Amino acid sequence: LFWQTRSQDMSGPVTEDQEKLLDEALSVVKLQAFQMKRCLDKAKLMDALKHASNMLGELRTSLLSPKSYYELYMLITDEMRHLELYLLDEFQKGRRVQDLYELVQYAGNIIPRLYLLITVGVVYIKCSEISRKDILKDLVEMCRGVQHPLRGLFLRNYLLQCTKNVLPDCVEEEQEDSGSVSDSIDFVLLNFSEMNKLWVRMQHQGHTRERDRREQERRELKLLVGTNLVRLSQLDTIDVQRYRSVVLPAVLEQVVNCRDALSQDYVMECIIQVFPDEYHLATLQDFLQACAELNPAVPVKNILISLINRLSAFATRDGSNGIPSDIPLFDFFSEQIAKIIENKPDLSPEDLVSLQAALTGLALGVYKDREDYVDKVLETTNSGLDKLGVEHINDHSNLSRELMKLLKLPIDLWNDALVLLRLRHYSPLLQRLDSPTKKSVSAYLLQNMLNNGTLVPSSEQVEQLLDLVRCLVADPGADAAAAAADATATNSLGGDPGDGSANGAGPGSEADNEDLAEEQSLLGRVVHLFSTGPDLLDEQFGVLKTARRILATAEVGEFHSRQDSDDKWRKKCRKIFEFCHSTVCGLAKCELPNLALRLFVDGALVVDKIPFDQHDTVAYEF
DSSP states (O other): HHHHHHHHHOOOOOOOHHHHHHHHHHHHHHHHHHHHHHHTTTTTTHHHHOOOOOHHHGGGSSSSSSSHHHHHHHHHHHHHOOOOHHHHHHTTTTOOOHHHHHHHHOSSSSSHHHHHHHHHHHHHHHHGGGGGHHHHHHHHGGGGGGGOHHHHHOOOOHHHTTTTTTSSSOTTTTTTSSSSSSHHHHHHHHHHHHHHHHHHHHGSOGGGGHHHHHHHHHHHHHHHHHHHHHHHTTTTTTTTHHIIIIIIIHHHHHHHHHOOOOHHHHHHHHHHHHSSSHHHHHHHHHHHHHHHHHOSSHHHHHHHHHHHOOOHHHHHHOOOOOOOTTOOHHHHHHHHHHHHHHHOTTTTHHHHHHHHHHHHHHHHHHHHOOHHHHHHHHHHHHHHHHTOOOOOOOTHHHHHHHHHHHHHHHHHOOOOOHHHOTTTHHHHTTTOOOHHHHHHHHHHHHHHHHHHTTOOSSSSHHHHHHHHHHHHHHHHHHHHHHHHHHHHHHHHHHHTTTTTTGGGOOOOOSOOOOOHHHHHHHHHHHHHTOOOOOTTHHHHHHHHOOOHHHHHTSSHHHTTTTTTTTTHHHHHHHHHHHHHHHHHHHHHHTTTTHHHHHHHHHHHHHHHOOOOOOOHHHHHHO
């Protein structure tokens, strides 16, 4: 019992106590709300205000968790709606609002007093807009009287909700007496600033061992703070100029100065989401400068990726005029990302690559013709990985997935493999991947070529392409790695290097995500895209000679060595020979009899060395 009591003292009420406390508070609220509405029906306003004050007094508690407090707050504010409607009806009949506005300020406790003051003040504004400017200023200033983080946040949220439809939304010249959009901006910005301070203060209350619990509670309350920015974005007379000169500087100043990582992360993301794309384009440098000044614990990568993706979508959206020519969008983001990489020595390789992937998406989406932009990103990625000491990337890692995403972006968005061949830094980045992942990206590229019918018209381009996907033709790196693994296993178990008995080592025992037969089939289909056109027969012959020279280096014998480890080996082998036979037949029809004859004989000789069903039939076909 002693430790249970101590636990409650140090960690707040346990779950059972929370439910009990909430039920008790809700019971009081329902009773007082019933009494308030009965008094209103009898036109006993003073008695109704007394019951309303008693009901609001339940919000003075410090025992409820944010979740329970929110449930209590929602019930009370729903009941306060009845009082607001009654007062509005009464004042429209001629009752003096000023007297009641002063009267409710004599409520005994500050929480009920301010809730009543906000309710009456909003009714006062609706009945007489001439006083709107002064009352809004009065209300937002008086809310400073509540400095308890939880109670203060919900009080200011109530202020924001009640004033939603009464904020001035006109320029200064139109209605100076009743207020203008400048007064609304001042009102919301002050409320935002105070709410953010209260929200940050929550993290520093209580014992340090409760820090994780408090942070989770803060996450549950973040929407209360973000509502201020939503309200600003809903004001029609806030144009780009006013946003750039007044709104954004004030918000960024508050965010940067608070130095709280959770607040900075959320509010920066909120800015991106609630304001229009045109506003972000006009204030890009200011926003990026603020990103550089954030707490080092803030994941700036996520903020930049979110902004890049939004502007990329805006630039490619139907009906959009695109990015104005005077805004060097790519340069802005490229410089900012370079600063992040330079100033954050603890930046992980996967974060670096994900940033560059977002930048690649921007370059491909907004500047589709600027191949140099994409090549610059690839170069930066290569150099960044070098600085981080990353040479070879293992399969199934986060880094491998991020790099695959980056390498596939140009394939998907250009749909033209010939453009990739002009990128000097694409191949070096691809070669960092391990063999299975390299093969996956290479096969993805070849499949894209087949889907789009991308022709390769010159010997030079054929050589570049086959060099790019050389892991499918012959992968010495993979063979060396496999040999090293075999040697290690053999030495560790004392086996014979040639018997393949060490820990299952030997032909076909290494994990291989790409089936060799499928790879060879894919390469064979792509060969048909090596075409100069019907009028350049000499050049076409040169293209095929180049392809044959390079493809001849393929380790086709590797498939033969796997016959004992693959149950479907004979079936696959037959398909390979059928494919080869149909290809040579095609050469014969193209009036290349000498080449076709030589290949038919080569095929027959190879079949003679491979034991499988229907051996004689296949050999006879050749």
